[in-house]
Amino acid sequence: MRTLLLALFLVPLTLTAQHEATIKQIYDYQLTQSEAYENLRYLCKQIGPRLSGSPQAAAAVEYTRQLMASYGFDTVYLQPVMVPKWVRGQQEIARVINSQTHGTWELSTTALGNSIGTGPDGVLAEVVEVSSIEEVNRLGKKLEGKIVFYNGKMDPTKINTFSAYGSAVVQRAYGASEAGKFGAKAVIVRSMTNRIDDIPHTGSLVYKPLMPRIPAVAISTQDADALSKQIAAQKELKIYMETHCKMEGEVLSYNVIGEITGTETPDEYLVVGGHLDSWDLGEGAHDDGGGCMMSIEVGRTLLNLGLRPKRTLRVVMFMNEENGLRGGEKYAEMAKAKGEKHLAALESDSGSFGPMGFSSMGTDKQRKKIQSWAPYFRPYHVWSFENIGSGADISPLEDQVVFLMEMEPNPQKYFNYHHTAADVFEVVDKRELELGAATMAAMIYLIDQEGL
Amino acid sequence: MRTLLLALFLVPLTLTAQHEATIKQIYDYQLTQSEAYENLRYLCKQIGPRLSGSPQAAAAVEYTRQLMASYGFDTVYLQPVMVPKWVRGQQEIARVINSQTHGTWELSTTALGNSIGTGPDGVLAEVVEVSSIEEVNRLGKKLEGKIVFYNGKMDPTKINTFSAYGSAVVQRAYGASEAGKFGAKAVIVRSMTNRIDDIPHTGSLVYKPLMPRIPAVAISTQDADALSKQIAAQKELKIYMETHCKMEGEVLSYNVIGEITGTETPDEYLVVGGHLDSWDLGEGAHDDGGGCMMSIEVGRTLLNLGLRPKRTLRVVMFMNEENGLRGGEKYAEMAKAKGEKHLAALESDSGSFGPMGFSSMGTDKQRKKIQSWAPYFRPYHVWSFENIGSGADISPLEDQVVFLMEMEPNPQKYFNYHHTAADVFEVVDKRELELGAATMAAMIYLIDQEGL
Known part of the structure; x- marks a missing residue:
């Protein structure tokens, strides 16, 4: 009996200590070996603004497809979606x-x-x-x-x-x-x-x-x-x-989806993503190149640290958030058509400033569970788990009873840059981007390990 | 008896609600009527770098003296202090x-x-x-x-x-x-x-x-x-x-002290401050022009909102933090010589990024009291009250049993700029500076109202 009692007491302690250690591993990895910043530089400087339907949007699709394939994701594929093609023409x-x-x-x-x-x-x-x-x-x-x-x-x-x-x-x-x-x-x-x-x-x-x-x-x-x-x-x-x-009608474009197949329940899905399209004025750095590059790092980090998830992780680059949300709607439509079971979806589309928490939408029980993990995140200055909210691209999944989350970075400076010519690579801080990627990876890790 | 009981229950509730309302007033004031940003612009752009002993350091002394006088502080005076004069000479x-x-x-x-x-x-x-x-x-x-x-x-x-x-x-x-x-x-x-x-x-x-x-x-x-x-x-x-x-020996310089006389115990002091000197390479914007301008706003805010403190508030622009700490040492020396009773001192010298909390040094009881105020600050995204620490300029006050505090802004980007040519006005965000000033003012208000 004594052994059993001891075991009962030890299990939660051990789990907690293990999670703490793994989460530190994830943050350390991002802060020393992240590729998010250089990948964002490429997206912003070599490809540039990525308005839906533009050649640059197509380049971004191919770039992120190749990137996830190069990182050893199990499958990387394109999900076709028709998007509006709006063009600005000459200076107003x-x-x-x-x-x-x-x-x-x-x-x-x-x-x-x-x-x-x-x-x-x-x-x-x-x-x-x-x-x-x-x-x-x-x-x-x-x-x-x-x-x-x-x-x-x-x-x-x-x-x-x-x-x-x-x-x-x-x-x-x-x-x-x-x-x-x-x-x-x-x-x-x-x-x-x-x-x-x-x-x-x-x-x-x-x-x-x-x-x-x-x-x-x-x-x-x-x-x-x-x-x-x-x-x-x-x-x-x-x-x-x-x-x-x-408006020049509709053209074919794509969501880009990278999968890491789950080791235990591969038919259950976790989604993490951002949107690949941007406005045409800047480089879509905070909105939402950073969100895309952090999401890809979530997959890369789990793979490279040997933390392959139990459930299948889908890293999704959504197309056309800015002026149509067609990518988000298509993803949800296809998930429903295929009867896929999604446990949770996490989006980053509030900039790449220092992460401070997560907003979420789900049952009280699910939200309480997320909130109970706050102590894991506090050493990394991530403290806010109370706000209700979801990202735009994942919101069409709501009627499929998916737990929805958005990462909340410090919101003070986002509207200095949002939708302007000033939203360029240089206004993203490398360290804040890496902390964001680690925070998302840690949350995905916990959801996968602990369920909801 | 019923009235008394009601009163007993109402007092803490009313106090809390009053503090909440006053703190919101303070934040609203800063976010709509702060002069911190334009004052910092003047300090950085019209005066520039302020190495101890330089003409620009003298200009900063006179500028901040006039500024606090123009805001209606009860007394503004200079505290003489000898500082080392180090000069760089031609490019290395x-x-x-x-x-x-x-x-x-x-x-x-x-x-x-x-x-x-x-x-x-x-x-x-x-x-x-x-x-x-x-x-x-x-x-x-x-x-x-x-x-x-x-x-x-x-x-x-x-x-x-x-x-x-x-x-x-x-x-x-x-x-x-x-x-x-x-x-x-x-x-x-x-x-x-x-x-x-x-x-x-x-x-x-x-x-x-x-x-x-x-x-x-x-x-x-x-x-x-x-x-x-x-x-x-x-x-x-x-x-x-x-x-x-x-090193060219020592020259006369000054701490600049602006006082708002306490309404109840004017012989008891609260200090809030930053350091006026800077390195010669940039404009000393984050280090520590912002700290100075936020500190002056603490006084200006309390005066303009009719929140005159019970204790005497001293806003101190310390001289020579960077290469001597002579100003901080002189302030403590004079306080001791005059037998002044200081309750608390709050410094800002970690940049003007978004405020996240306060570090402190004092008794357990004092630190617990500060921590009990955390709920007042959480709506403003200020959440960290556990760290032990003090600012450099106020640290010589420690042996006079003064409760010491430093505001803690988000620390991720400080060392992008610290002591470099890149520490210029443009890298300070107006809104973050204002949130910092409000956070300091709210803390000074609470300490003055509630004691320690």
Whole structure:
């Protein structure tokens, strides 16, 4: 009996100590032998921006396919998916015209993704400032023939910047349709950032069915503040807007899937991933090249440390998160069609800043289990396990009862770069990227070992 | 009785709710009305590097004196302190000479602070690589006439980079004396950073009494790796080193002290501060301009929100932390001489990255009290209250039984910039700086309200 009692006491202790040691091994490996940073450099500098349907997106598909194959993943394959091909065309113009002096002033601007263009003749109209979609609906027909300037700000007092983004971004997503239904000619949106600077942020809009489609651009926050002052100072201020973007139908693209076959229950799946497409303005470094490269490192780390998972691990490079989510939807559709059993999916699409925790969506029991692992992560400064949330690409898996998670990096600086020309390789820190990869690998390891 | 019982239950609840509300007010104020970022811009861009004894250090004294006076601090005064004046002179040379081809190769180098110079004739000698002071002591007299190259690395697997720095920096601090005692001619030190790049990091050395003083420089990590390979490949590799730095005695400088007089116990003091001097290579933005500007914001925030403290708050800009600690020592000396009672001192000298917690030194009871406040800070992503430690400038107060604290920002990126030409205004994030100022202000508020 004494031996049995001892064994009972020893088992959990031993397990914990073993997990602690393995997790330290994973972090040490990333901090000394990671390839994430150099792989991200290649993706950003040799391939560059990867808008869905572009040749660069195709290059990224082939690059990551080869990369996972070279690391000894058991299978690497492409999952076909049709994606929208939106093209920007030549540089946009948003020109303020002073009706008294006839002087002009160019705003730092960028067309919103999925927007129609004005074409070469442009749009010239009086500009009306609003701070929300609610205000547009109050103004109604007064907006007919006008350019509507959405100047609602992200709330700087929200510590989680993603929450501030979530409240403000509806202007960018639906502002064009909402203004278009009252006969507005075009829409200008304040860029989605807390910073005051001269960098315009693109991002997708969604045209609502059966509503008029009008062109939309974003302008920098600095210019948004200046424009707002000018509107207050001068009646009937006009803007000339010219954009050449257009949607060119759909083209064939792919999710890239690398598998490490499970040793015990190969028919049960764990997913880890990010999205391979990006906007066309920068290099998609934080959004979401880093997420892709960290996800690949999860597989590479487990393989190279001899930690082959019990369940089958799928590392997925999702296509078309930015302006369609077609890759995420296709993955879920195929999983359902094949009746695959997914235990959990983990996404990284909030930048490659220092990891601070995980948000999740699942049962209370599952979330409590994840939270009980917090002590394993605290030595690595990862402390937040309470937030509810999932990544966009894995969210279509929700109805298949999959536990969904997103890694949460420090959110303070993400919207300095998001969807801009400033989202380049140089603004990703090597060490923070490696800590992120290790944090994801440790979580996948624990889920695989302990179940949910 | 019922009223009394209710009151008993209500008091702690009300206090907690009031503290929560006040702390939110403090964070909101910083995130919307902080002047820390623009003040730091002035300090970095209009004044620049502020080596002790330099005209720029004097400018920084006058600037911060005026700044605190303009904010309505009750008293702002200068505390005289003699500081060493070390000057770099013209650009250093560290030139590798290939004994076979006679080809040369320039290393990215910078003299260490407080080092003597080689003078215009320079030093030419064979270079010997070591990885620690222990190895120097093993080699002993074999180092006579040689240039000793300390190539010990910071341990990348330590999550707290300050801990990795602490282990490696003894080479920089004492390496010259330790090699000098065996007759070495000069010392080269690998820069103190986990990054592999081309930026040399300066920092102070300390010549031990009665030991020979020899010149010392740091080289970039990239060049340290390359030099190490070259030493392995070629026997009797020589280096020509030329430095023009020298110590020019002592000059008068100042700590700058801004006081907000306590409303209840004005003879009891709380200190918050950073150091005003910096190295000469960059702009001293993270080290420690940010710490100074956050500290001033602590006072400004409490004044402008009507949160005048019960105890007297001293905001202190310490002089000469980098190569002498004279300011910190003078402050403690004067406090002792005047018999002043200090309850607590809080320093920020670990950069202006996103705040994650506080280290502290005091009684168990005091530390437990601080830790019990963790829930107030968690909404702001500040979670770490366990580490033991203090800032350098306030550490001389220890023997006066003062509770010592240092704010702990995220430590991952500090040694990308520390003591280099890259520590400029642009690498400080506005929002992270503001969160740091709010975090310090909230802690000072709690200590003042609740005692220790």
